[in-house]
Amino acid sequence: MLRDECFLVLGGAGLVGSQIVREVARQLQPRKIVVSSLYEVEVAEFLAEVRQEFPHIDFVGTWGDVFVREAFREVAREELLKDSKCREALYEDLFGDFQAAYERSVLVGLIRTYRPDVIVDCINTATALSYQDVERISLKTHEALRQLDESPDDSLLREQLVQDVGMLLISQATLQLIRHVRLLHQAMCEVGTRLYIKVGTTGTGGMGLNIPYTHSEDRPSVQLMAKTAMAFAHTGLLFLMARTPGGPLVKEVKPAAMIGYRRVALQPVRHRGKPRFVYEGRVVSLHDRLALREDPCRYHQKGELMMAGVDTGENGFFARGEFETITHIGQMEFLTPEEVAEQVVLEIKGSNTGHDIIAGIDSNVMVPSYRAGVLRHTALRRLRQLEKESGTHSVALGQLGPPELSKLLYEAYLLQLIYKTLKAVCQASSEEIAQVVYRYLGDHPDLCNQIISIGVPVLAPDGQQLIRGPFINIPESIYDTVEVTPEAIDRWARKGWVDLRPVNMQRWQERFARMMAAKPFLHTQGTASITRTTYLHDTIEIGEVVAWIFANEEGGYRIK
Template identity: 40%
Template structure:
């Protein structure tokens, strides 16, 4: 895409990569860049450092935690999980249905709606944010509390808030919907391998077993996110999606001498002049050291999220055969090239597209034979199967059976389009009442049948979709055959739209090339449940595959 006079948002804008991307973006003369970071001081300092490169572009800054609601975004993580009301909000937003209320509360959603960026570069290390919360240690502590009989709700809530999968899924759900509503054209994620490109033999741990479960959790989250982005890139109406995944240490921002800071705070210089017995040294009340009243100082190299390294640490980690390293400027160049439509060969989403085994010509040929064999066997056995509700979702089974009822009652799409919904409902109910085999098949696969008055229902031993609310009928759209007139009104409306589509298409006598939709329903076609369900998924649900 052309970046001149566009708006670009950089998530993680004060980080090593985010800063480099911002500098490179400014060279493309955008109208505005929006830097989003966790801390106010850092993002404002980054904006100030970018001032010489700004040109005519405006630089906006925002700060806070994009993984939580806006009301909680500027609170420290420890304060969030310590407060019962805050935990309740976090749990509701992470585990509940994705409603508009959840979206509108989200800080990330609010940012994307406020600025509506043409391009988003996401350089937040999402995998680190979720995986470095040590769910294993929390689980062990939870089990210990349970064993001691002292387990309370607060402990369970704190543990649930460490579970990575629900957090990642909800984050991506919000991201996808926000990108869609903001009409963003391009999304580039700067991801991670979790191990700096090394394998299970990585020697760097957090003092636990090798390989480190913490690092492997980070890799697992990073991999899961890549697959979710793979799906994002296959969704119509969403931005072009790219992931650049560095597989080396990223460095560096600065080389200097001064106080050594960890997590934003200077490390205090301490001493222990005399040794103490090991048996006493690590007791909770032990404090054999003395604070020297000044910070630890030294020569350092700033490697971004990994902190400050001494020369020997940097030399070891980046040595040939270890993590080695890549510069943020190189990553930024990959990002900009992809944004501008120049493939780098470094896009993980494109690599997955190329490496996966999609539909084949052979399968397409055999599909026709399989369907004909199924039809022949149905004719031979004088049976009609329609749906067994094993694949799911139950709504598919519902659609197929309702379309089958329409097919039994009307000879063509056009005839259905001309029907009266009330009459259809009455006829369908009469059919279900007298045809015990039809009724039995539907009920046996777990699909209830709601009578036209909405007050009575046929049900079998199993019910696939039951509603736990006050009105069980709320489950009907998700997995019940619904004989109410308003539901048949929906089928009549669908048939009318299919007829309208057919009339808008050029006649096949006029056009007979490969650009014609040869699978499209014609007005006088017989009603086939599978084709009707496919039409609903394609045109109502916008659920059409765009990559093969």
């Protein structure tokens, strides 16, 4: 079996992660294990233990928040949200340029530094992203809007609204999850990671919508359901990652019970890292208003709250009554971290445990069928007949994104109408093709008007003039006007304009030459000659041409 030299365990000092580190060290004995967790102290304490247990393995510790940029890795999110400049930076990392965010990312830096063969992700991503108090912030924002409507000149209200809206924008868990998965995938592709395995969650410990454990008076609570939604959205994105060529193998183990426990102990009770105190109660009368939060200094503090309980790591510290209830048969019940670790290591070894969620989905989705393939030909034949009878051009409507699809289809269609075959296009000069196609559009205004009416403008051969309609799909902007530069024109033309400049016609000639290059092997190599790079026709078939471009130039093809 191929030996993996370096493992990166995210959340490696946590309840499940620590046991996975031990099992990996014990069974797989890699050269290096990188343990990443949120806090430095937990990493240091854990590494002191495992270095004694496995002295022959190089353990490396790293800590900090992997969901933010490097400058924020050791700053609590609550502190970041209080600062307007930090909020703006978080906004930029979420909505701004992807590649710039990639270069700043803690997670990307971690993967680039250690170049792991295997990543085991034990971070409770669903909890991290969903527990951002979005419901409360939304209610506050709505109330501030209502109050500002009544008092439009109130500067304090306006200032609070600006802060609340800013927090709401950067607390959108779905967008955060999408960017997180994209950053992770690109980094793993860059360094050549072999396997990514996620220890996920159901969000409810395996229970349904009737779960009695909640975070509010509602049952089930919005926050808890948001956690489950994130957990399975994450699974969906990992399913897509597993179907993306050039990346790592992707697996997910998803425990559906409460995981515990680390220890039974008498210890101070802490909440979000801060101690809980015992206060001497005060008797108050119930009148019109009840204060839900008061200054603790008004109450006599009698010391820290101590309790015997079960430490379940990142899942929390439970009193005996809570633990007894939640683990009772028919409730969440109970699964140990050692059992999770054992299944994870078996999956790393390549065993079929039956617990890989991604494999389970993969084996149960419905796939393309022979019947649909036959009917595809029938539909295309009928479409061509209707086009001929009606004199219309059924090329693209722009409703199947991206705009680049419409641009490529119309460019291929124009070449098809004029030159018919790949060879004829390759035999002409790019300057000649540009002028001939431009004149053809001038002679066929109905076709030109159809193209520009779906938001795809036509760039003239000189690159200085644009035939356009009332709206343009590319560039995408929140503004009604944008600055025009030569670089911008090149970028927009590639993404969504019918580009009649000679340089683009030359690009088409190069494509067609590559398509024709595979033709001689069709009759000499049998079925082996049909690959992703093969184009089967001498003529320009626009849909098949653009599918070839997506598959061979942009890497957009399915592998299953």
